[in-house]
Amino acid sequence: MQQPIQPSCAASAPPARRRLAPQVRVAQILDAALVEFSERGFAATTMDDIGRRCGLSKGGLYAHFASKDVIFEALLHRSLAPPEWQEPPVPPVEAGTRAFAQWLVDRLYAGLLERPAAVVTLRLLAAERGRVKDLVELWEHNVVRPNMALLADMLRTHAARLGLPPSVIVREPWLVIAPVMYALLTQMILGHEPAMGLDCLRSSHVELLCELLDPRERIASENAHQNGL
Incomplete structure (x- = not known):
């Protein structure tokens, strides 16, 4: 007599849930929350909505975040936090201000414009x-x-080290990030990068910082050109 076919263990057993590293799971939760908040609005979104979006039970979600308020705050920290400034390089004095300005711009663009979720989070922040x-x-x-206070300290230290004359950008450090905010707002409102493109914007940003921190290098170069040197 033919024996009945026994189902295999692999076919009958539920798939094992993968255990992910906490930082990976948190990133998944924040990605899911950003979608839910953007589609439903903050008030209408529930923790259950976020859990379903990222494939977590309510208990699994609460193991990482106590509320959707905490999730929203984490989104702000992840996508719109200023750069985590480290000690700036100390180039030779003859390198002037350009190396410092390039370092500032590189940090700002990596910290804000190169974060894919920054524009979406900014749009959500404006709405909510x-x-x-x-x-x-x-x-x-x-x-x-x-x-911003740390940025101001770095600008003052750089100016003092090179003996630079008083500058508006040292008194008003928010001017350092103004071109980045322009690019973010352009993407948020118009849906595309600034017309000149990010590479051109980055280059112009460096020139702007050099001019505001220490115009002497440009003036010396222009004088040399006019004198045929």
Whole structure:
């Protein structure tokens, strides 16, 4: 008599859930939350919605984040946080300001414009500003202001080291990030990069910082050119 076919263990057993590293799982949760917040709005999105989007149970989601407010704050930190400034390089004095300006621009572009979620998060922030006012103010106080103060200190240190004359950009360090914010707003509102392209914007940004920090190099170069040197 023919024996009945026994189902294999592989066919009957549910697929094993992969255990991911916490940082990978957190990134998945934030990606899912950004989609849900953008599609539904912050108020209408629930933790269940976020959990379903990233394939986690409610318990699994709460193991990483206590609430959607905490998730929103984490999104701000991930996508719109200023660069984590490290000690800037100390080039030879003869290198002038250009190496320092290039270092600043490289850090800013890597920290903001090269983050794919930055524009989406900025758009979400503009739409939900009134609903998450306390979170935004906390983010500004704990993240934005300290980073701007650190940037101001670096500018003052550089100017003092090279004996540069007083400059508006040392007094107003927000001017350093203005071109980056222009690019982010252009992408957010118009849906495309600035007309000149990011490479041209980056190059012009370096020139702007050099001019504001120390125009003497440009003036000396122009004088030499006029004198035929």
